[in-house]
Amino acid sequence: MPITINNRVIEAPGDPRVSLLDFLREHLHLSGTKKGCNQGACGACTVLADGQRILSCLALAIQYEGCSITTIEGLSGDGALHPLQQAFIEHDGLQCGYCTPGQICSAIGMAAEIRRGVPSAVTADLANTSIELTRDELRERMSGNLCRCGAHNGIIAAIGESFGNQPGLAEAAE
Numbered sequence: 001m002p003i004t005i006n007n008r009v010i011e012a013p014g015d016p017r018v019s020l021l022d023f024l025r026e027h028l029h030l031s032g033t034k035k036g037c038n039q040g041a042c043g044a045c046t047v048l049a050d051g052q053r054i055l056s057c058l059a060l061a062i063q064y065e066g067c068s069i070t071t072i073e074g075l076s077g078d079g080a081l082h083p084l085q086q087a088f089i090e091h092d093g094l095q096c097g098y099c100t101p102g103q104i105c106s107a108i109g110m111a112a113e114i115r116r117g118v119p120s121a122v123t124a125d126l127a128n129t130s131i132e133l134t135r136d137e138l139r140e141r142m143s144g145n146l147c148r149c150g151a152h153n154g155i156i157a158a159i160g161e162s163f164g165n166q167p168g169l170a171e172a173a174e
């Protein structure tokens, strides 16, 4: 069964050992998704699978047959950047840019989790499905995406502006 990647229907690799990350980068030459640690620790390889964020280095491509994968290359449309990509530029949410595709895909998945009322480790009221994207929620929910350049202030400002609009989010990363 094929995999849909950025709205293109593509045959899954014949070799069942190929990770989704390697399938994207090496087979399809979609190099926007980055390989950092290749062991689930840095978040650089985050993509969206049917709208949910996943670490593509820990996923086998064939697991996602029949699914729709969105990478950073699939977020922009008609030549226009996704609003969160634009916000990263405006808030200097990057330096070298290596973590940025993963940060952006992760934040989009995170916002969908908030909308679905999925609690995090810092959500006080587990019965409340109307979760506010506070600075603590944002820090916790994005803690799987590391930035070795230390651009976290700009990253949080960009995500906060796009999905939270909470006063003080820009100061969330000390």
Ligand code: FES
Binding pocket: 034, 035, 036, 037, 038, 039, 040, 041, 042, 043, 044, 045, 046, 055, 056, 057, 058
């Ligand atoms: S490359 Fe996948 S989490 Fe680091």
Ligand code: FES
Binding pocket: 093, 094, 095, 096, 097, 098, 099, 100, 146, 147, 148, 149, 150, 151
């Ligand atoms: S911008 Fe360089 S690792 Fe985040």
